[in-house]
Amino acid sequence: MSHILARQPTTDPGWMRLSEPKPCILVLKLPWCLGRATVYRRPRAVDGRHTFRVLKAYKVYRTAYRLLECAVPSGEVFVIRSMEGAWSPITASGEPLARVMEIVDRASSSHGVIRLPGSRVDGDLGAGSGEVIAIRQKDNPLELVGLVSARPAPPSDDVCDLLLDAAPFIAWLVETAQPFEVVPKVRSGRRLAPVGGRAPRGLHQGEWMALPSLEVAAYLKSSKRIGGDFFDVIGIGENEAVVALGDVSGKGPQAALLAALGRTAFQATVREHDDPADILRAMNEILSPALERVQAFITVVTARLGGDPLTLAYASAGHAEPVLWHEGDERLELLPATGLPLGVSPGAGYGTVETALAPGSVIVFYSDGVTEAEDPDGKVLGLQGLSDMIHASHPARAVDQLGMIITGLDVHRRALPLRDDVAILLVRTAPSAIGERHIVPFVIPAEASALRILVDLARQEVLSSEAVPADQRAELADALATAIAELAANQVEHAYQGTAGRIQGRLSISDDRLEADMYDSGMEYIEAQVEPSEFDRQDPPLRGYGLKLVRSLVDECSYRRLSGTRNHWRLVRYFR
Amino acid sequence: MEIAISKSDSVKATITPRGRVDADSGPQLKLVLQDLAAEGVLLIVVDLQEVDFMDSSGLSALVSGLRALRERDGSLHLCRPQPQPLTALKLTMLDRVFPIFATPEEALDFDQPSLP
Numbered sequence: 001m002s003h004i005l006a007r008q009p010t011t012d013p014g015w016m017r018l019s020e021p022k023p024c025i026l027v028l029k030l031p032w033c034l035g036r037a038t039v040y041r042r043p044r045a046v047d048g049r050h051t052f053r054v055l056k057a058y059k060v061y062r063t064a065y066r067l068l069e070c071a072v073p074s075g076e077v078f079v080i081r082s083m084e085g086a087w088s089p090i091t092a093s094g095e096p097l098a099r100v101m102e103i104v105d106r107a108s109s110s111h112g113v114i115r116l117p118g119s120r121v122d123g124d125l126g127a128g129s130g131e132v133i134a135i136r137q138k139d140n141p142l143e144l145v146g147l148v149s150a151r152p153a154p155p156s157d158d159v160c161d162l163l164l165d166a167a168p169f170i171a172w173l174v175e176t177a178q179p180f181e182v183v184p185k186v187r188s189g190r191r192l193a194p195v196g197g198r199a200p201r202g203l204h205q206g207e208w209m210a211l212p213s214l215e216v217a218a219y220l221k222s223s224k225r226i227g228g229d230f231f232d233v234i235g236i237g238e239n240e241a242v243v244a245l246g247d248v249s250g251k252g253p254q255a256a257l258l259a260a261l262g263r264t265a266f267q268a269t270v271r272e273h274d275d276p277a278d279i280l281r282a283m284n285e286i287l288s289p290a291l292e293r294v295q296a297f298i299t300v301v302t303a304r305l306g307g308d309p310l311t312l313a314y315a316s317a318g319h320a321e322p323v324l325w326h327e328g329d330e331r332l333e334l335l336p337a338t339g340l341p342l343g344v345s346p347g348a349g350y351g352t353v354e355t356a357l358a359p360g361s362v363i364v365f366y367s368d369g370v371t372e373a374e375d376p377d378g379k380v381l382g383l384q385g386l387s388d389m390i391h392a393s394h395p396a397r398a399v400d401q402l403g404m405i406i407t408g409l410d411v412h413r414r415a416l417p418l419r420d421d422v423a424i425l426l427v428r429t430a431p432s433a434i435g436e437r438h439i440v441p442f443v444i445p446a447e448a449s450a451l452r453i454l455v456d457l458a459r460q461e462v463l464s465s466e467a468v469p470a471d472q473r474a475e476l477a478d479a480l481a482t483a484i485a486e487l488a489a490n491q492v493e494h495a496y497q498g499t500a501g502r503i504q505g506r507l508s509i510s511d512d513r514l515e516a517d518m519y520d521s522g523m524e525y526i527e528a529q530v531e532p533s534e535f536d537r538q539d540p541p542l543r544g545y546g547l548k549l550v551r552s553l554v555d556e557c558s559y560r561r562l563s564g565t566r567n568h569w570r571l572v573r574y575f576r
Numbered sequence: 577m578e579i580a581i582s583k584s585d586s587v588k589a590t591i592t593p594r595g596r597v598d599a600d601s602g603p604q605l606k607l608v609l610q611d612l613a614a615e616g617v618l619l620i621v622v623d624l625q626e627v628d629f630m631d632s633s634g635l636s637a638l639v640s641g642l643r644a645l646r647e648r649d650g651s652l653h654l655c656r657p658q659p660q661p662l663t664a665l666k667l668t669m670l671d672r673v674f675p676i677f678a679t680p681e682e683a684l685d686f687d688q689p690s691l692p
Contacts, residue, residue: 448599478660545632552667
């Protein structure tokens with residue numbers, strides 16, 4: 001079995017993207033302090049301190065890249081810096097940058113927005129007219145940061161406005177980043193290596209990594225063009241990971257910049273601290289001055305997971321309570337905050353709570369945009385909704401469970417747009433008895449028009465399964481598709497009775513059986529309501545064929561009423 | 577689901593649903609069958625060749641159409657069912673209620689309902 005970790009994608013197409021990519025050249029003049037933050041203006045040194053300072057300056061550049069990508073989707077980000085009297089370009093892609101001096105000349109001699117009509121930066125980087133925006137005018141700017149987009153058209157006014165709005169925060173970030181420049185200790189966090197390019201279902205393409213006993217999957221989507229949620233996953237040793245998920249107060253460019261800063265602070269502190277509470281304490285010290293300046297705060301939860309025996313140690317700075325789902329007794333445990341949000345009190349203390357992780361545990365860290373997502377009637381998803389989806393999807397792989405939660409959020413909101421940012425980080429320990437089962441979770445709205453989704457899913461999974469004998473696939477695919485469609489129709493009609501709701505569950509395929517577990521939150525099933533009367537060929541009944549079909553097509557069909565007004569149907573069909 | 581309707585004369589019609597006849601589209605099939613019966617059609621052939629999925633809503637629609645036709649001594653025939661709809665008909669014993677033919681022509685030419 002593979003174990004997978006996800007790290008926040010660096011170019012997430014669903015995150016921080018404007019409505020459409022805007023072709024342009026955008027150049028920001030960075031302030032003098034960035035020049036001072038690097039060693040480029042000093043003789044290069046060979047000792048660890050100077051080398052490290054170069055790396056930290058690179059981190060600042062990377063952060064600036066991310067911030068600029070917040071504003072304008074770009075095929076390329078570049079920095080032009082002054083070194084020993086010459087202008088030297090660096091591009092994020094490593095490709096050469098053309099027409100450097102033209103960019104420098106125009107940016108150096110003008111204030112505010114500067115147009116570069118018809119400029120062409122490089123053959124592969126797009127062409128067309130562009131904009132140059134100076135974020136801070138200094139007499140002798142030494143650093144320029146720019147973007148090149150792929151399409152030939154000028155940027156819209158809102159792009160320019162957004163950049164101008166973001167500019168002071170970029171400058172402020174660069175200044176604030178300087179306290180991170182500390183000499184590293186021997187121990188350092190190790191970022192895990194990518195293991196492959198499998199795009200997870202329902203997720204944006206990210207970087208995937210492995211640990212022996214844990215799976216981690218994560219998702220981030222902003223409700224606006226840019227957002228204030230963030231997460232990160234850093235591997236420590238061979239079988240441990242430190243994760244963080246945070247939510248910045250407010251919205252817009254400021255929140256986005258603070259999120260980038262928060263994530264950078266997390267990465268910096270993990271290098272020096274093992275304990276989640278110590279990580280939060282250090283992050284609070286680093287971030288408090290900046291947060292106080294802009295009257296903002298960050299809720300964040302950080303956790304260390306893994307080891308032998310498997311352990312969860314977490315600390316929460318006022319963050320929405322993560323959920324720990326226990327496989328054994330199907331119980332949900334909330335993980336309460338252990339301190340104040342970052343930025344509220346510079347000397348705030350935090351506690352670490354440690355608990356053993358049993359096989360099959362699921363931990364979900366999330367921002368409040370998940371549980372507070374509203375349906376068209378104003379009803380929130382709530383912890384119960386999140387818990388129901390974890391229950392229904394377990395023990396699927398972490399990435400599939402997460403995909404189901406994301407889909408479930410869409411189903412819950414119907415066509416409503418996101419009102420808040422959504423960040424989810426899901427960790428699963430290896431289940432106790434998953435065997436060789438292939439598990440596919442699903443969630444659909446309780447509507448007749450959505451039943452075809454289940455039919456397609458069942459057919460597709462069975463027909464493509466190598467566990468099912470080839471000569472039986474077609475018949476079994478139809479049998480399973482018919483049975484679950486009938487049950488779902490029963491849930492729509494009798495459990496929900498026309499009211500809004502979700503039908504969720506999982507299909508499982510092993511080497512001798514097909515299984516379907518289906519859950520709803522509707523009224524209790526009473527058999528007499530839908531059972532057919534005595535069959536008369538001369539006068540066949542109009543109704544009552546549904547459950548008759550189900551029971552004819554599967555070997556086991558069971559129903560149980562769960563606590564919390566939920567229903568659980570289970571179907572099993574053997575094929576060997 | 578799309579439904580094509582072809583009338584060979586004033587009392588015979590062939591309808592050809594395409595796609596799935598399920599909880600979402602079953603009511604549409606039911607309406608078509610009842611409308612044809614109300615127009616005086618006495619024999620309706622439902623050609624299932626292009627129906628790849630039928631659930632109990634589709635079966636109920638067929639029974640509903642049959643009832644409407646029988647009020648005028650009419651009948652409803654099926655032809656060319658694909659495996660999944662045929663299995664559904666057999667498991668619910670409706671294959672003994674609806675005469676099932678290999679071609680639409682045979683279904684149309686067989687004037688009398690063949691209830692065993």
